[in-house]
Structures are given as C-alpha cells and as structure tokens.
Amino acid sequence: MKKTKIDLRSDTITKPSPEMREAIFNAKVGDDVFGDDPTVNLLQEKTAELFRKDAALFVPSGTMSNQLALKTLSEPGWEMICERECHIVNYETGGPAVHSSLMINMLTTEYGVMPADEIEANIRHDDIHTPKTKIVTVENTHNRHGGTICPLDEILKIRKVADKHNLLMHLDGARLWNAHVATGIPLADWVAPFDSISVCFSKGLGAPIGSMMLGSRDFIEKARRNRKLFGGAMRQVGIIAAAAIYALDNNIKRLADDHANARLLAEGLNNIDGFDVDMPRVQTNIVIADISKTGKSSNEVVSTLEENGVLSVPFGPTTIRFVTHLDVSREECEKAVEIISGLKF
Numbered sequence: 553m554k555k556t557k558i559d560l561r562s563d564t565i566t567k568p569s570p571e572m573r574e575a576i577f578n579a580k581v582g583d584d585v586f587g588d589d590p591t592v593n594l595l596q597e598k599t600a601e602l603f604r605k606d607a608a609l610f611v612p613s614g615t616m617s618n619q620l621a622l623k624t625l626s627e628p629g630w631e632m633i634c635e636r637e638c639h640i641v642n643y644e645t646g647g648p649a650v651h652s653s654l655m656i657n658m659l660t661t662e663y664g665v666m667p668a669d670e671i672e673a674n675i676r677h678d679d680i681h682t683p684k685t686k687i688v689t690v691e692n693t694h695n696r697h698g699g700t701i702c703p704l705d706e707i708l709k710i711r712k713v714a715d716k717h718n719l720l721m722h723l724d725g726a727r728l729w730n731a732h733v734a735t736g737i738p739l740a741d742w743v744a745p746f747d748s749i750s751v752c753f754s755k756g757l758g759a760p761i762g763s764m765m766l767g768s769r770d771f772i773e774k775a776r777r778n779r780k781l782f783g784g785a786m787r788q789v790g791i792i793a794a795a796a797i798y799a800l801d802n803n804i805k806r807l808a809d810d811h812a813n814a815r816l817l818a819e820g821l822n823n824i825d826g827f828d829v830d831m832p833r834v835q836t837n838i839v840i841a842d843i844s845k846t847g848k849s850s851n852e853v854v855s856t857l858e859e860n861g862v863l864s865v866p867f868g869p870t871t872i873r874f875v876t877h878l879d880v881s882r883e884e885c886e887k888a889v890e891i892i893s894g895l896k897f
C-alpha cells in the first residue's frame with residue numbers, strides 16, 4: 553500500500569471537507585456579473601460586517617486581490633513602500649510594475665515589521681524630479697518571515713505617519729486570521745487603519761478558492777470595474793463563495809490548533825542536530841528551519857525528507873519551510889519530528 557506523506561508544504565494544499573463540499577453542492581447561484589448570485593452577495597455582506605468595513609468584493613485569488621487593490625488605489629509613477637520579503641514583491645510576477653506602473657521602495661527588517669520612523673524617513677519630498685511616495689503596504693502575518701505578526705500598535709504608528717504625509721495603506725492579510733486568533737484582537741481592529749484590505753479563504757481557512765477585498769464603498773466600486781478589466785468577474789460564483797462561507801463559520805477558531813502544532817514542530821526540529829529554528833519567529837502556523845549546519849542545501853534536505861514521507865519546501869539556499877494546516881494533525885506533526893530526528897545528514 554502506498555504510504556501517504558505528511559504534507560507540510562503550505563496551508564494552501566488543504567482539500568474541502570465533506571461538510572464544505574455539501575455547502576458547495578447546496579449553494580444557490582446566479583450570474584454575479586449581473587449581481588444575481590445570492591451566495592456571493594451574502595459572503596460579501598458577511599465579510600464586510602465581520603471586518604466592519606463599508607464594502608467587500610470577492611476575487612479568485614490573493615494575488616488578484618492585492619494587485620487589484622494597488623491598481624485601484626494608485627496612479628502610474630507613484631511609489632509604494634513595503635517590506636523587502638513581502639509576497640507582493642517576491643511572488644506576484646512583478647504585478648505592481650506590470651499592472652499599476654508602481655515604483656517600489658523595500659525596507660529590510662528582521663521580523664517583517666517596518667518601523668514607522670523608517671517609513672517616514674523613506675518618504676520622498678515632493679519635487680519635480682521624484683516619484684510620489686503614496687502607498688505603504690503591510691503583510692500580516694508575514695509569510696517569508698515565518699508567519700510573524702506585525703503588532704497592532706506598530707500599525708497604528710504607521711497610520712499616524714501615513715496621515716501626516718497623506719499616504720494610503722494597503723494590507724496583504726492573506727493570513728490575517730492567524731494574527732487574529734494568535735492575539736485575540738478582533739479582525740475589525742486589525743483592519744481599521746487600512747484603506748484597502750485583502751484576505752484569503754484559501755490559506756488557513758481551508759476553502760479551495762477565493763479572496764476578499766475590503767474598503768470604502770467608493771474604493772470597492774472602482775475595484776469592481778478593475779476586476780472586470782483583470783478578467784476576474786465570475787458568473788455562478790456561489791459555488792465557491794459557499795465554501796468561503798463555510799470556512800468563515802467553521803474554520804477560524806481552529807487555527808489555534810495549527811499554531812500549537814507549529815510550536816510543537818518548531819521545538820521538535822530545534823532538538824535535531826543540524827536544524828535551527830528561530831523561536832521568536834514561531835508566532836502562528838509557519839516554521840522556518842535553518843539547515844546550514846547539515847552541510848547540505850535546502851533542495852537536498854527537502855528531497856531527503858520527501859523520500860522519508862515528510863513534505864516541506866525550500867525557502868532559500870539553506871532554509872526550509874513547514875506550514876501547519878487543517879489537513880495535518882498533531883500526531884502527524886509529532887510523527888514528522890520523529891522521522892526527521894531519525895535521519896542522517
């Protein structure tokens with residue numbers, strides 16, 4: 553019999569549960585380009601209410617959500633300040649340049665948290681020669697920094713700078729749910745300082761497809777037009793919106809289990825020769841292990857783990873990433889540690 557592997561590559565690999573599939577099966581649908589899909593309308597209302605924002609717009613992916621938000625907020629030639637390791641810059645195929653003609657100024661940080669005074673120091677003075685610094689983007693939680701949380705008081709400090717210099721703020725909140733569960737701070741408080749917000753249903757919440765943009769009514773109406781431009785307006789979209797509603801109703805609180813499993817995994821890996829996990833980074837569901845002391849490359853270590861039944865991803869020449877999610881149990885995380893500790897590198 554083929555042994556199943558313990559899949560810790562990403563929280564995007566989850567499959568819809570039987571209950572979620574039933575919700576999909578029973579979804580009432582209509583043509584959303586005509587505004588006729590009752591299920592996506594319900595999802596948008598429900599999400600806007602949960603986050604206490606005026607309006608919400610359902611989109612196919614987190615990438616589209618971020619890119620649409622930037623397109624809708626900006627004018628060509630504006631400059632955006634963001635963190636060097638952020639998803640928007642590293643994994644969205646140059647989207648800000650391609651779609652919105654944005655200049656990017658990246659700040660290097662240790663844990664993904666950009667200090668407000670450093671942001672302020674990077675704002676260009678208005679001059680005929682310079683691009684206009686107009687947008688600050690925050691990623692929370694921060695994927696490449698290991699699921700770290702940008703604390704709310706730091707975000708509020710950034711908002712003060714943004715207000716002083718007339719900047720707009722965008723949140724890539726693909727995993728904001730994790731920050732909410734880890735801190736107990738309500739979702740609405742997390743997003744209040746932002747002009748535009750993107751959250752994903754297809755990461756820790758376990759839905760197969762879909763993200764939500766949130767903001768003012770005016771912003772969302774402009775974004776609706778840009779969504780059509782991007783080819784992201786969908787028809788009987790209730791089929792996937794039903795899964796997102798199921799995820800909202802059932803899969804937020806349980807993220808605490810993923811966080812506990814990540815901690816278990818991180819502590820276990822730290823006890824293995826050659827593996828180093830920077831524990832202050834382990835705040836939510838992501839674990840990044842530095843494997844440089846094995847003397848092997850991340851590709852080699854990832855292959856060896858895979859041959860032994862544990863899936864992870866290379867995350868740099870000498871770092872690998874593990875992510876906990878609703879399709880991996882505590883026992884499987886314990887088993888993964890046991891397997892890795894038995895290997896020779």
Ligand SMILES: Cc1ncc(COP(=O)(O)O)c(C=O)c1O
Nearest residue numbers: 613614615616639691695724726
């Ligand atoms: C922080 C962050 N933002 C945005 C995205 C993009 O989401 P999608 O894969 O749905 O385009 C991801 C994907 O993993 C992500 O980790």
